[in-house]
Amino acid sequence: MKVIVPSMLQSYTGAREVTAEGGTLGAVLLDLDRRHPGLRFRVVDEQDRIRPHVRFFVNGELVSDLGRALAPEDVVQIVQALSGG
């Protein structure tokens, strides 16, 4: 499926749009990390908690459960809620 990554993660992917596979949001992130090592830990901590300021959208819907089931035609977007100076 298509995954859209924000600019601060494109040092890992080299592109704004990449592909990854998996039946859940968590599985997609693991596959993304296999393809782009290091990416997952920047957005999900070692306790599998989504980091502050990180949001995942599936087909435009905010999803905060890594167990959320996904279909191959879904579009995942990783968004960083930028703040601070």
Next chain:
Amino acid sequence: MAKPRKPTVSSRRTAASRRTVLLVATRKGAWIFRGDGARRAWTADGPHFLGHVVHHLVLDPRDGRTLLAAARTGHLGPTIFRSTDLGRRWKEAARPPAFPKVPEGERGRAVDHTFWLTPGHASEPGAWYAGTSPHGLFRSADGGVTWEPVTGLNDAPTFRAWMGGPQDGTPDGPKLHSIIVDPRDPAHLYVGMSSGGVHESTDRGASWAPLVKGLEVVEGLDPSNIAFHDPHVVRQSPADPDRLFQQNHCGIYRLDRPSAEWVRIGKRMPRSVGDIGFPIVVHPRERDAAWVFPMDGTSVWPRTAPDGRPAAYVTRDAGRTWRRLDRGLPREQAWWTVKRQAMTRDDRAPVGLYVGTTSGEVWASRDEGERWACVARNLPEIYALETGEPSR
């Protein structure tokens, strides 16, 4: 910028053969300043990791080439970057410091940032230690590529209690720092925890014991409670590894092993200045010499240069007397804050001293603090300075 001064005889002698790099870690990236042989001219190389919060940038003295950077951003999790060619190319750690995953339903710890990096013993190439926020000690055996928790500290129930929670640390979270590896014995380690005390291990970190006797705590708190102890930084004397110096939240101390009782040597500082501050720097060859950079610890603890007049203070008699060193520094209206990692030295003769401010200036002295000059300004908030001598 101050006018360069004529180099000393000793610096002329070493100019052809020795080069010092100054590693600057800031809230918005890292810089490598390369000094000429006399340490008079500095060339900026950077920014590296612009926009990343870089807490520490350290050169491995065992090879003179490997750099480790502890980084995160305001919005991305923490990691370690590694370069084996003095910062030309960087590669991220394959497994950065991270706590073990806990079973479902339990509240597990997560590393917010790596705060401190210490190269391992000279006999153990590739060994590194990392201290994190919240409190955690981690070890790498492969040059910083992968990291494992030191469970003897991180998971010991008594230590978990002393580590406290987020409210017990610095405004930027609890910090495990001052990881010291005894040059005589790789199994002998010290660490400091803000807050949570100073601790010693003689078995490579498998077990630990507090080392807080003689240290004071904030008035009204019980010094027998290890959690209340707040060492800001601890340094071991290279000239005498049995001697430790400490800048604590509550004063300046010295400890001469095998004694286990710290002595408050800051009482001899001028009363108008006090002995509150963050960094302490120890002479590489003289066991009695150390420098501090006092901060205002009165009233609401501004933690700025007392009276707006920054100065280093040096002792050359193990803390019996202190002397003010402010020649070349601003004389007034300079409300500097210097963090615990933001004062360092080199190994040269005479020793070079370096101070970085939260207002983004680096000041240096090539003569052990007698005269100071600004060598960089307009940088982001400086978190840490380190020096190193690159291999050729």
